[in-house]
Amino acid sequence: MPSVVALIPARQGSKRVPGKNVRLLGQHPVIAYTIAVAIDSGVFESVIVSTDSEAIAAIARHYGAEVPFLRPQEFAGDTSPDIEWLEYTMAELKGNGRAWDCFSLLRPTSPFRTVATIRRAWEQFTTQHDVDSLRAVEKCGQHPGKMWVIDGDRMSPLLPPGPDGRQWHSMPYQALPSVYVQNASLEIAWTRVVFDGRTISGNVLTPFLTVGYEGFDINDPRDWMVAERLMADGEVEPPQVSQVPYGAPWANSS
Secondary structure (H helix, E strand, O other), X not given: OOOEEEEEEOXXXXXXXXXXXXXXXXXXXXXXXXXXXXXXXXXXOEEEEEOOOHHHHHHHHHOOOEOOOOOOHHHXXXXXXXXXXXXXXXXXXXXXXXXXXXXXXXXXXXXXXXXXXXXXXXXXXXXXXXXXXXXEEEEOOOOHHHOEEEEOOEEEEOOOOOOOOOOHHHOOHHHOXXXXXXXXXXXXXXXXXXXXXXXXXXXXXXXXXXXXXXXXXXXXXXXXXXXXXXXXXXXXXXXXXXXXXXXXXXXXXX
């Protein structure tokens, strides 16, 4: 079985939801749920958080993740592409004698993925042949066939007509081809895609279809309200976290 490391990106800057990676969701900072399922899955040799913040690093370590070094600020901006911090992190770890066959990106803003989610994705990835990576996807809520591009006082459909000339925007939803959108739940790839191709996914991807709320992602304040309501209504339960809540008076300060 190939070796694999879990990498959890958690920079401190977020304009839409300030502090979203460590904001409390239920009893714990939201990042705690991702760390917990990564460790409890038993899939990963190491669970490592990449952050530019000492405060976030302290929270991550409290919940059992490693933070061997902080991410440089130049790789932690709003527009910094993932490949920059990922390439830096993997190179630093490799320089310290730590290398794996594969890596998985687990973003802390998907708090409802479970141990079973990770195990199912790992099993799918390791039984595929000649793929570079696996990426979580779900069916589109808004179909691109109904989308338009506006240019001044005119607009044109985002998608060109189909092979038989049909206009997708005038078709009923039921007749449109199935289209999937990626979510932030997880990605798994061979390490070579970073070092050889300088990408996070390579060219040959296999889809991992998330089920229910596995792929739910918190991107804005409305998403946060929805997550809290889902928990309050009992629609979804966050993963179990064995550590006491960070910052509680009885928490181990180490």
